[in-house]
Amino acid sequence: MRTGGDQGDSSVPDDVWEQFLRDSVEGVPDAPKEPSARAREVTDRLRDEPSGNDGWRTYTPAAPARRGKGRYLLGLVAAVALLVVAFDPWDIIGTSDGGTAAGPPLAQESGRPTEAPPVEPAQRGTLAEPFRGSPAVRWADGAAGITVPAARATGWMSKAQVEKALRQTRDFLVATSLDPAVLRGERPAEAVAVINPHQKDVKDYLAAAFDAPTEENDPLLLFSRFDASYARPAGDVVKTRGRMTFREGDRGALQVTTDVTYVYPVVPADGGDEVVRTIARREVVVSWDDPSKVITEPGTLSLVSYKVDMTNGGCDDNTGYFTPEFGRSGADGGPADGDTVDPYDRSTSMFGGTGSPDGGCRTASRS
Numbered sequence: 242m243r244t245g246g247d248q249g250d251s252s253v254p255d256d257v258w259e260q261f262l263r264d265s266v267e268g269v270p271d272a273p274k275e276p277s278a279r280a281r282e283v284t285d286r287l288r289d290e291p292s293g294n295d296g297w298r299t300y301t302p303a304a305p306a307r308r309g310k311g312r313y314l315l316g317l318v319a320a321v322a323l324l325v326v327a328f329d330p331w332d333i334i335g336t337s338d339g340g341t342a343a344g345p346p347l348a349q350e351s352g353r354p355t356e357a358p359p360v361e362p363a364q365r366g367t368l369a370e371p372f373r374g375s376p377a378v379r380w381a382d383g384a385a386g387i388t389v390p391a392a393r394a395t396g397w398m399s400k401a402q403v404e405k406a407l408r409q410t411r412d413f414l415v416a417t418s419l420d421p422a423v424l425r426g427e428r429p430a431e432a433v434a435v436i437n438p439h440q441k442d443v444k445d446y447l448a449a450a451f452d453a454p455t456e457e458n459d460p461l462l463l464f465s466r467f468d469a470s471y472a473r474p475a476g477d478v479v480k481t482r483g484r485m486t487f488r489e490g491d492r493g494a495l496q497v498t499t500d501v502t503y504v505y506p507v508v509p510a511d512g513g514d515e516v517v518r519t520i521a522r523r524e525v526v527v528s529w530d531d532p533s534k535v536i537t538e539p540g541t542l543s544l545v546s547y548k549v550d551m552t553n554g555g556c557d558d559n560t561g562y563f564t565p566e567f568g569r570s571g572a573d574g575g576p577a578d579g580d581t582v583d584p585y586d587r588s589t590s591m592f593g594g595t596g597s598p599d600g601g602c603r604t605a606s607r608s
Contacts, residue, residue: 347379349388350484350587357586360607366516368475371506375518375608376585377480380504384415386481387501396493397531403495406529406542407485409435410497413542418465418503418523419479425469426562432464437543439536454561461563462549465521467507468562475506475516482587495529496545502587509567518608519565520552520584524591548591552584552605581606 364374372378380386389411392404416423416432423429428451436443450460460466467473483501490496502522508514526545530537537543555564581604 344379346381347482349381349386350482351388352484353590354588356588357583363607366475366506366518368508368514368516371475371478371516371518372480372504375504377482377504377518380480380482382478383419383481384411386483387411387414387499388484390485390487395487396489396495397533398495398529403487406495407487407497409540410485410499410527410542413527414499414501414523414525417463417525418501418521419481421474421477423464424467424474424479424505426466429464435541437530437537437541439538440543443544451561454559456559459559460561461521461551461554463523463525463547465503465505466562467505467519468560468564469510471510471562472507472565472567473510475508478506480504490528490545492534493531494535494543496526497529497542498524498526500524500587500591502585505563507565513567515567517553517565517567519554519563520608521554521563522550522584522587522591524548550582550584550591552608583607 358376361374361376361378366373366375370378389407392400392407394400395403398406413432413435416435417429420429420431423432433447436447438444446458449455449458450462454460481501481503483499485497485499487495487497500522502520505519505521506516507519508516525547527542528545529542532539535543551563553563553565555562558564583606585607
């Protein structure tokens with residue numbers, strides 16, 4: 242996200258914001274493009290620094306909200322500027338009640354794992370068992386896989402207020418990454434309505450992303466979407482694993498960090514039965530601001546930073562949709578050279594993590 246110039250005068254009339262919400266659902270013919278990509282480069286640190294001259298009724302992020310994405314492709318090395326996430330054409334999407342039991346369901350994730358999950362025998366998913374051969378077969382379904390920590394009074398919020406904010410943050414993740422309508426490619430009106438309308442940089446991004454997606458204005462940074470004419474879900478279940486943490490942020494705000502991996506099984510929209518999995522790991526940081534210090538609206542959150550790593554979601558496409566690859570049953574596991582990335586490894590943070598040294602696509606070790 243960008244600071245987008247002086248945000249000290251960022252109050253927006255109600256009629257303008259209402260029009261924006263309508264546009265986010267219905268689309269606009271000439272959506273504006275973001276003026277600058279430089280302000281959204283992923284930095285090495287995640288913190289805000291208060292500006293000493295800010296007025297109490299302004300919204301001014303001390304540092305630009307950071308964005309980034311990775312796309313891993315199996316069997317293809319492409320020169321792209323951003324970290325690219327890998328896809329495995331053998332087991333790319335998945336989940337449903339079916340699946341060869343690799344053991345009992347995992348307990349919720351309570352902290353950062355120290356290592357990647359064990360490697361399962363390579364097996365492709367099927368319509369009956371879309372998560373076969375994937376660690377996700379033992380993960381929870383949907384929102385149940387997102388660990389919400391116990392609340393405590395933090396910053397300007399009481400324990401009860403923190404508990405409510407954590408619940409609303411989880412609901413935001415559901416609206417961005419699990420809503421069936423959004424997964425079918427519809428616009429995420431419910432999620433957009435939860436974002437602080439006084440973040441001009443975010444409004445500019447949302448206004449441009451759905452009508453004119455680019456590498457910089459990519460809706461996949463925040464939202465999981467498939468083109469219904471190209472791919473459809475293989476079942477009703479999305480497997481998830483991740484957690485939320487919180488601390489006191491700038492100006493006494495409640496800052497919540499979310500780190501969740503989503504596994505989507507899909508089949509071709511033309512009626513084929515080939516099941517692949519698209520894997521998206523998102524690390525999204527939000528702030529619940531003190532309304533006495535930051536201009537905001539009740540029940541809305543401010544975006545601090547967000548990043549996505551995509552496996553079999555498309556490498557150099559800018560369509561605004563995940564574009565999983567079908568018809569690669571003869572693939573041999575990818576290119577012979579280059580580093581590999583395990584899309585199920587949650588032992589390191591995405592921010593400041595491993596990127597491709599040459600800026601190209603990386604190879605997924607599994608799907």
